[in-house]
Amino acid sequence: MHSPKPNPETRAGDDWPSELYRILKAADVGQMSYVPDAGHSQLIRLFSADRDVTTNVLTTEEEGIAIAAGAWLGGQRSVLLMQSSGVGNCINMLSLSAIGRFPLLMLVTMRGEWAEFNPWQVPMSRATQPSLEAIGLKVMRAETAEDLVETVEAAAALAYDSDQQIAVLIGQRLIGKKKW
Amino acid sequence: MSNASQLDRRAAVAALLKNRKDTLVVSGLGSPTYDLHSVGDHDGNFYLWGAMGGGALIGLGLAQAQPGKRVLALTGDGEQLMGLGGLATIGVARPRNLDIVVIDNQHFGETGMQASHTGRGVDLTAIAVACGFAATGTARTIEEVKRLATEIAGPADGPRLFVIKVLAENPPRSLPSRDAVFIKNRFRAHLGFAAA
Numbered sequence: 001m002h003s004p005k006p007n008p009e010t011r012a013g014d015d016w017p018s019e020l021y022r023i024l025k026a027a028d029v030g031q032m033s034y035v036p037d038a039g040h041s042q043l044i045r046l047f048s049a050d051r052d053v054t055t056n057v058l059t060t061e062e063e064g065i066a067i068a069a070g071a072w073l074g075g076q077r078s079v080l081l082m083q084s085s086g087v088g089n090c091i092n093m094l095s096l097s098a099i100g101r102f103p104l105l106m107l108v109t110m111r112g113e114w115a116e117f118n119p120w121q122v123p124m125s126r127a128t129q130p131s132l133e134a135i136g137l138k139v140m141r142a143e144t145a146e147d148l149v150e151t152v153e154a155a156a157a158l159a160y161d162s163d164q165q166i167a168v169l170i171g172q173r174l175i176g177k178k179k180w
Numbered sequence: 181m182s183n184a185s186q187l188d189r190r191a192a193v194a195a196l197l198k199n200r201k202d203t204l205v206v207s208g209l210g211s212p213t214y215d216l217h218s219v220g221d222h223d224g225n226f227y228l229w230g231a232m233g234g235g236a237l238i239g240l241g242l243a244q245a246q247p248g249k250r251v252l253a254l255t256g257d258g259e260q261l262m263g264l265g266g267l268a269t270i271g272v273a274r275p276r277n278l279d280i281v282v283i284d285n286q287h288f289g290e291t292g293m294q295a296s297h298t299g300r301g302v303d304l305t306a307i308a309v310a311c312g313f314a315a316t317g318t319a320r321t322i323e324e325v326k327r328l329a330t331e332i333a334g335p336a337d338g339p340r341l342f343v344i345k346v347l348a349e350n351p352p353r354s355l356p357s358r359d360a361v362f363i364k365n366r367f368r369a370h371l372g373f374a375a376a
Contacts, residue, residue: 017284030245031241031244031245054244054273055273056240056244056269056273057269057272058269059266059268059269062234062263063234063237063263063265063266063269064194064232065234066231066233066235066237066241066266067237067238067240067241068239068241069231069234069241070206070238070239070240070241070242070243070245070372071242071244071245071362072235072241072245072364072368073204073226073238073241073243073245073311073364073367073368073371074204074241074242074243074244074245074246074249074371075240075245075246075368075371075372075373076241076244076245078241083219092230092231092232093229093231093233093234094227095228095230096231096234096360097236099230099360100272100361100363100364101360101361101364104254142296143207149285
Protein backbone atom coordinates (compact mmCIF):
# COMPACT_ATOMS: atom_id res chain seq x y z
CA MET A 1 0.00 0.00 0.00
CA HIS A 2 2.95 2.32 0.50
CA SER A 3 4.59 1.61 -2.82
CA PRO A 4 4.17 4.21 -5.58
CA LYS A 5 1.02 3.76 -7.64
CA PRO A 6 0.18 5.16 -11.05
CA ASN A 7 -2.99 6.89 -9.86
CA PRO A 8 -5.03 7.49 -6.69
CA GLU A 9 -7.83 5.18 -7.83
CA THR A 10 -5.54 2.18 -7.59
CA ARG A 11 -4.63 3.13 -4.06
CA ALA A 12 -8.31 3.37 -3.10
CA GLY A 13 -8.74 -0.05 -4.66
CA ASP A 14 -6.23 -1.55 -2.29
CA ASP A 15 -8.19 -0.23 0.65
CA TRP A 16 -11.70 -1.40 -0.19
CA PRO A 17 -11.92 -4.05 2.56
CA SER A 18 -11.12 -1.39 5.18
CA GLU A 19 -13.73 0.88 3.65
CA LEU A 20 -16.32 -1.91 3.75
CA TYR A 21 -15.46 -2.56 7.39
CA ARG A 22 -15.92 1.13 8.20
CA ILE A 23 -19.28 1.22 6.41
CA LEU A 24 -20.58 -1.95 8.05
CA LYS A 25 -19.54 -0.72 11.48
CA ALA A 26 -21.30 2.58 10.78
CA ALA A 27 -24.38 0.55 9.83
CA ASP A 28 -24.25 -1.00 13.32
CA VAL A 29 -23.51 -4.55 12.19
CA GLY A 30 -23.11 -6.70 15.31
CA GLN A 31 -22.57 -10.13 13.78
CA MET A 32 -20.50 -11.38 10.85
CA SER A 33 -20.51 -14.92 9.47
CA TYR A 34 -18.29 -16.22 6.74
CA VAL A 35 -16.99 -19.09 4.74
CA PRO A 36 -13.32 -18.23 4.19
CA ASP A 37 -12.39 -16.66 0.90
CA ALA A 38 -9.18 -14.99 -0.24
CA GLY A 39 -11.00 -11.87 -1.46
CA HIS A 40 -12.61 -11.41 1.95
CA SER A 41 -9.51 -12.24 3.99
CA GLN A 42 -8.77 -8.69 5.12
CA LEU A 43 -12.40 -7.99 6.03
CA ILE A 44 -12.49 -11.28 7.98
CA ARG A 45 -9.35 -10.24 9.87
CA LEU A 46 -10.78 -6.82 10.71
CA PHE A 47 -14.07 -8.25 12.03
CA SER A 48 -12.36 -11.07 13.92
CA ALA A 49 -10.22 -8.53 15.78
CA ASP A 50 -13.31 -6.49 16.72
CA ARG A 51 -14.60 -7.38 20.18
CA ASP A 52 -17.88 -5.61 19.54
CA VAL A 53 -18.76 -7.94 16.66
CA THR A 54 -19.61 -11.62 17.06
CA THR A 55 -17.95 -13.62 14.31
CA ASN A 56 -18.99 -17.11 13.20
CA VAL A 57 -17.00 -19.32 10.86
CA LEU A 58 -19.39 -21.59 8.96
CA THR A 59 -19.09 -25.08 7.54
CA THR A 60 -21.40 -24.14 4.67
CA GLU A 61 -22.87 -20.85 3.54
CA GLU A 62 -26.57 -21.50 4.22
CA GLU A 63 -25.81 -21.60 7.94
CA GLY A 64 -25.16 -17.87 7.74
CA ILE A 65 -28.63 -17.19 6.30
CA ALA A 66 -30.22 -18.86 9.34
CA ILE A 67 -27.84 -17.13 11.77
CA ALA A 68 -28.67 -13.73 10.22
CA ALA A 69 -32.39 -14.39 10.73
CA GLY A 70 -31.79 -15.39 14.34
CA ALA A 71 -29.67 -12.29 14.89
CA TRP A 72 -32.48 -10.08 13.60
CA LEU A 73 -35.03 -11.83 15.81
CA GLY A 74 -32.74 -10.93 18.70
CA GLY A 75 -32.28 -7.33 17.59
CA GLN A 76 -28.87 -7.48 15.89
CA ARG A 77 -27.70 -6.83 12.35
CA SER A 78 -25.66 -9.50 10.64
CA VAL A 79 -23.55 -9.56 7.48
CA LEU A 80 -22.57 -12.71 5.57
CA LEU A 81 -19.40 -13.14 3.50
CA MET A 82 -18.91 -15.87 0.91
CA GLN A 83 -17.77 -16.54 -2.62
CA SER A 84 -20.03 -17.20 -5.56
CA SER A 85 -19.65 -20.99 -5.41
CA GLY A 86 -21.26 -20.83 -1.97
CA VAL A 87 -24.38 -19.16 -3.30
CA GLY A 88 -25.45 -22.52 -4.67
CA ASN A 89 -25.52 -23.90 -1.14
CA CYS A 90 -27.90 -21.21 0.06
CA ILE A 91 -30.92 -21.34 -2.17
CA ASN A 92 -33.45 -23.23 -0.03
CA MET A 93 -32.36 -21.46 3.17
CA LEU A 94 -32.90 -18.12 1.41
CA SER A 95 -36.64 -18.88 1.45
CA LEU A 96 -36.43 -18.03 5.16
CA SER A 97 -35.20 -14.49 4.42
CA ALA A 98 -37.63 -14.07 1.53
CA ILE A 99 -40.82 -15.33 3.22
CA GLY A 100 -39.99 -13.70 6.56
CA ARG A 101 -38.78 -10.45 5.00
CA PHE A 102 -35.67 -10.72 7.16
CA PRO A 103 -33.04 -8.08 6.41
CA LEU A 104 -30.12 -9.82 4.70
CA LEU A 105 -26.82 -8.51 3.39
CA MET A 106 -24.51 -10.95 1.63
CA LEU A 107 -21.16 -9.88 0.18
CA VAL A 108 -20.22 -12.33 -2.52
CA THR A 109 -16.82 -12.40 -4.20
CA MET A 110 -17.12 -13.74 -7.74
CA ARG A 111 -15.18 -16.71 -9.05
CA GLY A 112 -15.21 -18.18 -12.51
CA GLU A 113 -15.71 -15.00 -14.52
CA TRP A 114 -12.35 -13.19 -14.92
CA ALA A 115 -8.88 -14.71 -15.27
CA GLU A 116 -10.15 -17.87 -13.55
CA PHE A 117 -7.71 -20.77 -13.53
CA ASN A 118 -10.21 -23.41 -12.36
CA PRO A 119 -12.92 -24.40 -14.84
CA TRP A 120 -14.99 -26.03 -12.08
CA GLN A 121 -15.78 -22.52 -10.80
CA VAL A 122 -17.40 -21.44 -14.04
CA PRO A 123 -20.85 -23.14 -13.94
CA MET A 124 -21.76 -21.76 -10.51
CA SER A 125 -20.40 -18.39 -11.55
CA ARG A 126 -22.95 -18.36 -14.39
CA ALA A 127 -25.72 -19.48 -12.04
CA THR A 128 -24.98 -17.06 -9.20
CA GLN A 129 -27.04 -14.03 -10.19
CA PRO A 130 -29.96 -15.89 -11.84
CA SER A 131 -30.40 -18.26 -8.90
CA LEU A 132 -30.26 -15.46 -6.34
CA GLU A 133 -32.86 -13.51 -8.32
CA ALA A 134 -35.01 -16.61 -8.76
CA ILE A 135 -35.33 -17.04 -4.97
CA GLY A 136 -36.20 -13.38 -4.56
CA LEU A 137 -32.98 -11.53 -3.70
CA LYS A 138 -32.01 -8.17 -5.05
CA VAL A 139 -28.61 -8.42 -6.69
CA MET A 140 -26.23 -5.46 -6.84
CA ARG A 141 -22.86 -5.66 -8.55
CA ALA A 142 -19.63 -3.71 -8.38
CA GLU A 143 -16.55 -3.81 -10.60
CA THR A 144 -14.45 -1.04 -9.07
CA ALA A 145 -13.45 -0.26 -5.51
CA GLU A 146 -15.24 3.09 -5.52
CA ASP A 147 -18.42 1.56 -6.87
CA LEU A 148 -18.23 -1.30 -4.39
CA VAL A 149 -17.92 0.96 -1.36
CA GLU A 150 -20.87 3.07 -2.49
CA THR A 151 -22.91 -0.02 -3.38
CA VAL A 152 -22.37 -1.71 -0.02
CA GLU A 153 -23.30 1.49 1.79
CA ALA A 154 -26.56 1.67 -0.16
CA ALA A 155 -27.17 -2.07 0.19
CA ALA A 156 -26.73 -1.93 3.97
CA ALA A 157 -29.30 0.86 4.24
CA LEU A 158 -31.73 -1.01 1.99
CA ALA A 159 -31.27 -4.27 3.85
CA TYR A 160 -31.42 -3.12 7.46
CA ASP A 161 -33.71 -0.09 7.14
CA SER A 162 -36.04 -1.39 4.43
CA ASP A 163 -36.08 -5.12 5.26
CA GLN A 164 -34.60 -6.15 1.91
CA GLN A 165 -32.63 -9.27 1.02
CA ILE A 166 -29.55 -8.24 -0.92
CA ALA A 167 -26.48 -9.88 -2.39
CA VAL A 168 -23.66 -7.58 -3.47
CA LEU A 169 -21.55 -9.35 -6.08
CA ILE A 170 -17.91 -8.28 -6.05
CA GLY A 171 -16.51 -8.74 -9.55
CA GLN A 172 -13.53 -11.05 -9.86
CA ARG A 173 -11.68 -8.40 -11.82
CA LEU A 174 -11.66 -6.34 -8.63
CA ILE A 175 -10.23 -9.17 -6.54
CA GLY A 176 -7.38 -9.76 -8.95
CA LYS A 177 -5.89 -12.87 -10.42
CA LYS A 178 -5.20 -15.64 -7.94
CA LYS A 179 -1.48 -16.20 -7.47
CA TRP A 180 -0.09 -19.70 -6.78
CA MET B 181 -31.02 -51.09 15.40
CA SER B 182 -33.86 -50.92 17.90
CA ASN B 183 -33.42 -48.13 20.38
CA ALA B 184 -36.83 -46.55 19.94
CA SER B 185 -38.98 -45.37 22.81
CA GLN B 186 -42.64 -45.47 23.78
CA LEU B 187 -42.64 -41.85 24.88
CA ASP B 188 -45.42 -39.64 23.48
CA ARG B 189 -43.84 -36.60 21.78
CA ARG B 190 -46.54 -34.12 22.83
CA ALA B 191 -46.31 -35.22 26.45
CA ALA B 192 -42.52 -34.91 26.23
CA VAL B 193 -42.57 -31.37 24.79
CA ALA B 194 -45.23 -30.29 27.32
CA ALA B 195 -43.05 -31.60 30.17
CA LEU B 196 -39.94 -29.97 28.70
CA LEU B 197 -41.60 -26.53 28.46
CA LYS B 198 -43.75 -26.67 31.59
CA ASN B 199 -41.70 -23.97 33.32
CA ARG B 200 -40.10 -22.27 30.32
CA LYS B 201 -40.24 -18.81 31.95
CA ASP B 202 -38.63 -16.35 29.51
CA THR B 203 -36.93 -18.97 27.33
CA LEU B 204 -37.04 -18.11 23.63
CA VAL B 205 -37.91 -21.09 21.46
CA VAL B 206 -37.25 -21.76 17.77
CA SER B 207 -38.91 -24.88 16.36
CA GLY B 208 -37.80 -26.84 13.31
CA LEU B 209 -40.20 -27.54 10.49
CA GLY B 210 -42.65 -30.40 10.69
CA SER B 211 -43.69 -32.04 13.90
CA PRO B 212 -41.57 -29.97 16.32
CA THR B 213 -43.42 -26.85 15.15
CA TYR B 214 -46.77 -28.59 15.76
CA ASP B 215 -45.51 -29.93 19.11
CA LEU B 216 -44.40 -26.47 20.24
CA HIS B 217 -47.71 -24.91 19.22
CA SER B 218 -49.71 -27.69 20.90
CA VAL B 219 -48.26 -26.64 24.26
CA GLY B 220 -49.73 -23.15 23.73
CA ASP B 221 -48.93 -20.30 21.39
CA HIS B 222 -46.35 -17.85 22.78
CA ASP B 223 -44.90 -14.54 21.58
CA GLY B 224 -41.42 -15.93 22.31
CA ASN B 225 -41.88 -18.77 19.81
CA PHE B 226 -40.51 -18.65 16.28
CA TYR B 227 -41.93 -21.49 14.21
CA LEU B 228 -40.25 -22.79 11.08
CA TRP B 229 -42.39 -24.12 8.25
CA GLY B 230 -39.37 -24.52 5.96
CA ALA B 231 -35.64 -23.67 5.96
CA MET B 232 -34.83 -27.26 6.85
CA GLY B 233 -31.58 -27.53 8.76
CA GLY B 234 -31.77 -23.95 9.99
CA GLY B 235 -33.49 -24.29 13.36
CA ALA B 236 -30.41 -24.67 15.55
CA LEU B 237 -28.57 -21.93 13.62
CA ILE B 238 -31.40 -19.43 13.98
CA GLY B 239 -31.04 -20.34 17.63
CA LEU B 240 -27.33 -19.51 17.46
CA GLY B 241 -27.84 -16.07 15.90
CA LEU B 242 -30.58 -15.35 18.43
CA ALA B 243 -28.50 -16.58 21.38
CA GLN B 244 -25.58 -14.39 20.31
CA ALA B 245 -27.86 -11.35 19.94
CA GLN B 246 -29.53 -12.02 23.31
CA PRO B 247 -26.79 -13.37 25.58
CA GLY B 248 -28.89 -12.67 28.68
CA LYS B 249 -31.76 -14.90 27.54
CA ARG B 250 -31.93 -18.68 27.33
CA VAL B 251 -32.61 -19.95 23.80
CA LEU B 252 -34.00 -23.37 22.96
CA ALA B 253 -33.93 -24.82 19.46
CA LEU B 254 -36.55 -27.56 19.42
CA THR B 255 -36.10 -29.71 16.38
CA GLY B 256 -36.52 -33.15 14.87
CA ASP B 257 -33.99 -35.79 13.93
CA GLY B 258 -34.60 -35.22 10.21
CA GLU B 259 -34.10 -31.46 10.46
CA GLN B 260 -30.98 -31.71 12.60
CA LEU B 261 -29.46 -34.36 10.33
CA MET B 262 -29.73 -31.85 7.48
CA GLY B 263 -27.80 -29.33 9.57
CA LEU B 264 -25.02 -31.53 10.94
CA GLY B 265 -22.34 -29.04 9.91
CA GLY B 266 -24.14 -26.44 11.98
CA LEU B 267 -23.30 -28.44 15.10
CA ALA B 268 -19.62 -27.80 14.34
CA THR B 269 -20.33 -24.09 13.85
CA ILE B 270 -22.27 -23.93 17.14
CA GLY B 271 -19.55 -25.92 18.92
CA VAL B 272 -16.93 -23.40 17.79
CA ALA B 273 -19.16 -20.41 18.62
CA ARG B 274 -19.71 -21.87 22.09
CA PRO B 275 -22.78 -19.90 23.22
CA ARG B 276 -23.61 -20.50 26.89
CA ASN B 277 -27.31 -19.81 26.43
CA LEU B 278 -28.26 -22.16 23.59
CA ASP B 279 -29.77 -25.62 24.02
CA ILE B 280 -30.74 -27.88 21.16
CA VAL B 281 -33.37 -30.48 21.95
CA VAL B 282 -34.00 -33.05 19.24
CA ILE B 283 -37.38 -34.75 19.34
CA ASP B 284 -36.15 -37.99 17.80
CA ASN B 285 -38.68 -40.49 16.45
CA GLN B 286 -35.95 -42.03 14.28
CA HIS B 287 -38.09 -41.45 11.20
CA PHE B 288 -38.85 -38.83 8.58
CA GLY B 289 -42.38 -38.32 9.84
CA GLU B 290 -43.47 -35.69 7.30
CA THR B 291 -42.74 -37.77 4.27
CA GLY B 292 -44.10 -41.23 5.01
CA MET B 293 -42.18 -42.42 8.08
CA GLN B 294 -39.06 -43.65 6.35
CA ALA B 295 -36.40 -44.69 8.87
CA SER B 296 -33.90 -41.88 9.48
CA HIS B 297 -30.19 -42.11 10.21
CA THR B 298 -30.77 -41.94 13.97
CA GLY B 299 -32.82 -45.14 13.69
CA ARG B 300 -29.89 -46.75 11.89
CA GLY B 301 -27.24 -46.06 14.50
CA VAL B 302 -26.21 -42.43 14.03
CA ASP B 303 -25.90 -40.81 17.46
CA LEU B 304 -26.50 -37.03 17.46
CA THR B 305 -25.26 -36.68 21.06
CA ALA B 306 -21.93 -38.29 20.12
CA ILE B 307 -21.62 -35.86 17.20
CA ALA B 308 -22.35 -32.97 19.56
CA VAL B 309 -19.65 -34.21 21.95
CA ALA B 310 -17.19 -34.37 19.07
CA CYS B 311 -18.16 -30.80 18.15
CA GLY B 312 -17.28 -29.57 21.62
CA PHE B 313 -20.74 -29.19 23.16
CA ALA B 314 -20.67 -28.63 26.92
CA ALA B 315 -23.29 -31.25 27.77
CA THR B 316 -25.43 -33.85 26.05
CA GLY B 317 -27.92 -36.51 27.07
CA THR B 318 -30.75 -38.76 25.96
CA ALA B 319 -34.19 -39.05 27.58
CA ARG B 320 -36.52 -41.99 26.93
CA THR B 321 -39.14 -41.64 29.67
CA ILE B 322 -41.27 -38.80 30.95
CA GLU B 323 -39.32 -38.85 34.22
CA GLU B 324 -36.09 -38.36 32.28
CA VAL B 325 -37.66 -35.48 30.34
CA LYS B 326 -38.70 -33.82 33.60
CA ARG B 327 -35.13 -34.13 34.89
CA LEU B 328 -33.89 -32.67 31.60
CA ALA B 329 -36.27 -29.70 31.97
CA THR B 330 -34.76 -29.01 35.39
CA GLU B 331 -31.21 -29.38 34.05
CA ILE B 332 -31.63 -26.98 31.14
CA ALA B 333 -33.07 -24.34 33.47
CA GLY B 334 -29.61 -24.16 35.07
CA PRO B 335 -26.46 -22.48 33.78
CA ALA B 336 -24.25 -24.03 31.10
CA ASP B 337 -20.58 -23.75 30.12
CA GLY B 338 -21.43 -23.87 26.43
CA PRO B 339 -24.03 -25.17 24.00
CA ARG B 340 -25.91 -28.33 24.98
CA LEU B 341 -27.69 -30.91 22.89
CA PHE B 342 -30.25 -33.33 24.25
CA VAL B 343 -32.15 -36.04 22.41
CA ILE B 344 -35.62 -37.09 23.48
CA LYS B 345 -36.46 -40.46 21.96
CA VAL B 346 -40.17 -40.64 21.14
CA LEU B 347 -42.66 -42.99 19.54
CA ALA B 348 -42.85 -42.79 15.75
CA GLU B 349 -46.33 -41.42 15.19
CA ASN B 350 -48.04 -38.37 13.72
CA PRO B 351 -50.39 -36.89 16.32
CA PRO B 352 -53.10 -34.49 15.05
CA ARG B 353 -51.44 -31.32 13.80
CA SER B 354 -51.53 -28.19 15.90
CA LEU B 355 -50.97 -25.42 13.42
CA PRO B 356 -49.46 -22.02 14.26
CA SER B 357 -49.57 -19.09 11.86
CA ARG B 358 -47.70 -19.68 8.61
CA ASP B 359 -47.17 -15.93 8.19
CA ALA B 360 -43.45 -15.62 8.85
CA VAL B 361 -43.51 -11.80 8.86
CA PHE B 362 -46.20 -11.84 11.55
CA ILE B 363 -44.33 -14.39 13.67
CA LYS B 364 -41.09 -12.42 13.24
CA ASN B 365 -42.63 -9.08 14.19
CA ARG B 366 -44.48 -10.60 17.15
CA PHE B 367 -41.26 -12.21 18.37
CA ARG B 368 -39.29 -8.97 18.06
CA ALA B 369 -42.04 -6.99 19.80
CA HIS B 370 -41.86 -9.55 22.63
CA LEU B 371 -38.21 -8.56 23.05
CA GLY B 372 -39.04 -4.87 22.88
CA PHE B 373 -38.08 -4.13 19.28
CA ALA B 374 -40.31 -2.12 17.02
CA ALA B 375 -42.11 -3.95 14.26
CA ALA B 376 -40.97 -3.09 10.78
